[in-house]
Amino acid sequence: MSEPMLAVRHTTGADGPYWRALAAGRVELPRCAGCGRWHWPAVFRCGECGSWDQQWHAVEPEGTVFSWTRTWHAFDGSEKIGLPFVSLVVELPQCGGRRLLGLLEGEAGGLRIGAAVRARVAETEIWGERIPALRWTLSGASS
Amino acid sequence: MTRFNARVAVAGVGLRQYKRAQAPLPERGVLVRAIVDACEDAGFDPAEVDGFVAYGDDKNEPVRLMSDLGTKELCWSSQVWGGGGGGIAGAFGHAAAAISSGQASAVIVFRTLVQSNSGRLSGAVMAHHLNDHLLGAGLISPAQPCALRAQRLFEHHQVPRSVTEELVRASYYHGARNPNAVSYGKELDLDAYRTARWIAEPFRLFDCSRENDGAGALLLVSAERARDLRKKPVHLVGVAQGAGKGWGDLLENDDDYASAGFASVARRLWAQTGLTPDDIDCAQLYENFSAQGIASLIDHGFCNYENVAEFVRFENLIAPGGTLPVNTAGGNFAEGFIHGIGMAVEAVRQLRGESANPVPGARTCLLAGGPGAPTVSSAIFSNEVIN
Numbered sequence: 001m002s003e004p005m006l007a008v009r010h011t012t013g014a015d016g017p018y019w020r021a022l023a024a025g026r027v028e029l030p031r032c033a034g035c036g037r038w039h040w041p042a043v044f045r046c047g048e049c050g051s052w053d054q055q056w057h058a059v060e061p062e063g064t065v066f067s068w069t070r071t072w073h074a075f076d077g078s079e080k081i082g083l084p085f086v087s088l089v090v091e092l093p094q095c096g097g098r099r100l101l102g103l104l105e106g107e108a109g110g111l112r113i114g115a116a117v118r119a120r121v122a123e124t125e126i127w128g129e130r131i132p133a134l135r136w137t138l139s140g141a142s143s
Numbered sequence: 144m145t146r147f148n149a150r151v152a153v154a155g156v157g158l159r160q161y162k163r164a165q166a167p168l169p170e171r172g173v174l175v176r177a178i179v180d181a182c183e184d185a186g187f188d189p190a191e192v193d194g195f196v197a198y199g200d201d202k203n204e205p206v207r208l209m210s211d212l213g214t215k216e217l218c219w220s221s222q223v224w225g226g227g228g229g230g231i232a233g234a235f236g237h238a239a240a241a242i243s244s245g246q247a248s249a250v251i252v253f254r255t256l257v258q259s260n261s262g263r264l265s266g267a268v269m270a271h272h273l274n275d276h277l278l279g280a281g282l283i284s285p286a287q288p289c290a291l292r293a294q295r296l297f298e299h300h301q302v303p304r305s306v307t308e309e310l311v312r313a314s315y316y317h318g319a320r321n322p323n324a325v326s327y328g329k330e331l332d333l334d335a336y337r338t339a340r341w342i343a344e345p346f347r348l349f350d351c352s353r354e355n356d357g358a359g360a361l362l363l364v365s366a367e368r369a370r371d372l373r374k375k376p377v378h379l380v381g382v383a384q385g386a387g388k389g390w391g392d393l394l395e396n397d398d399d400y401a402s403a404g405f406a407s408v409a410r411r412l413w414a415q416t417g418l419t420p421d422d423i424d425c426a427q428l429y430e431n432f433s434a435q436g437i438a439s440l441i442d443h444g445f446c447n448y449e450n451v452a453e454f455v456r457f458e459n460l461i462a463p464g465g466t467l468p469v470n471t472a473g474g475n476f477a478e479g480f481i482h483g484i485g486m487a488v489e490a491v492r493q494l495r496g497e498s499a500n501p502v503p504g505a506r507t508c509l510l511a512g513g514p515g516a517p518t519v520s521s522a523i524f525s526n527e528v529i530n
């Protein structure tokens with residue numbers, strides 16, 4: 001990865017390892033050691049089997065578009081993204097269908113629910129703060 | 144499933160609404176006005192109010208209202224969790240719990256919003272739910288997560304986009320005929336609706352509710368006590384709040400993603416009351432965004448993905464003759480938007496025969512709270528004792 005190390009921001013949830021991995025340019029998601037379920041959002045305890053053992057695994061940030069919206073209104077705080085921009089919900093079949101978020105970059109011509117996408121780690125600036133985030137590209141599109 | 148067994152009624156309503164940033168008093172002053180209005184409507188001494196319930200992160204802690212109201216004793220103050228309008232109907236459940244368990248005897252349900260005091264509602268709602276996962280994807284306003292769900296509703300579930308126009312038209316039709324509505328005298332210009340600027344696809348400007356300043360208050364007492372007050376009691380016949388498994392604050396990982404989140408709440412509401420959608424004479428349907436209003440109707444069982452376009456037709460949604468007149472004061476879109484409290488007030492006025500758009504013989508009214516919120520709620524009111 002050519003990305004520099006990114007700042008790890010505060011988190012109040014069980015997702016600290018996600019942010020630490022993202023800051024290092026990787027995507028990691030948690031899987032229950034007790035029952036094998038992928039949990040996202042992250043949990044401290046698996047509500048299905050009761051295990052407290054949640055293991056973080058590196059995952060390929062690849063999936064399919066679950067839904068999308070193209071924002072045209074200049075919402076306060078989002079000025080640095082540039083209008084319009086497309087936000088994606090992406091389903092990861094390799095992680096039990098859990099979904100991750102992010103902005104779309106590059107060609108948007110083939111944008112539709114079900115389209116294949118792949119992400120890199122980047123930053124999104126909101127209210128002057130730089131947040132590690134995923135940038136998705138439609139498969140077959142150039143970024 | 145236990146039947147709803149609280150015997151409580153709305154005895155008075157008050158609503159003060161102003162254009163954004165034009166309230167004549169700071170927020171607490173506007174709220175006190177609305178509460179006193181509700182008490183006067185009922186012929187009830189404001190000093191006797193002993194309980195208060197709000198929702199949506201209202202900033203006005205009830206204990207601070209005591210000096211203005213002359214409150215003799217504060218016995219109950221609570222708020223439904225959640226930053227959006229999802230808790231509005233649930234607030235009546237709090238009031239019913241307080242009264243029927245004897246912890247309070249006269250409870251005000253309220254919501255206040257004066258921009259110079261509480262800031263923009265959309266910002267406050269989102270601040271409650273925002274985190275770096277959402278921000279990193281540019282999701283900063285409630286319109287965007289709702290747009291994501293709407294896109295799934297249209298593109299994946301193939302709900303025709305035209306249904307949102309039917310709903311928005313119905314709200315504006317009623318608002319145009321309500322002298323207290325912001326859109327009084329103004330019909331929705333369909334061409335303007337269809338060509339308005341994009342906010343977040345698939346939403347254009349008129350698919351989004353726009354905020355007003357103001358406050359609304361409803362006085363609840365026991366059904367028995369309500370009989371002795373000035374106005375005809377409007378009974379709370381059922382109320383449910385919450386979220387089913389797989390729904391909530393889940394970083395857009397909700398199971399029934401394109402829904403409005405009411406599946407479990409609606410199931411409990413119908414079971415609690417013994418009623419079905421066919422028994423509902425009119426509905427105050429919280430529409431933060433057009434598609435979420437549609438999803439709410441689907442969740443409550445009025446229609447489904449297949450027949451939604453047959454049910455959600457303008458003629459079907461307007462008073463006096465529609466099968467299910469909705470938002471008979473104009474709703475959040477056209478009456479005004481004080482985080483939905485006006486819809487609860489309209490439910491009561493409609494069942495008293497005081498609505499600007501009366502539904503002849505209406506006996507029941509559904510209040511469906513803010514759709515798509517992590518915690519949602521719905522209630523049914525009636526001018527008769529049903530259970």
Ligand SMILES: [Zn+2]
Nearest residue numbers: 032035046049
């Ligand atoms: Zn487990």
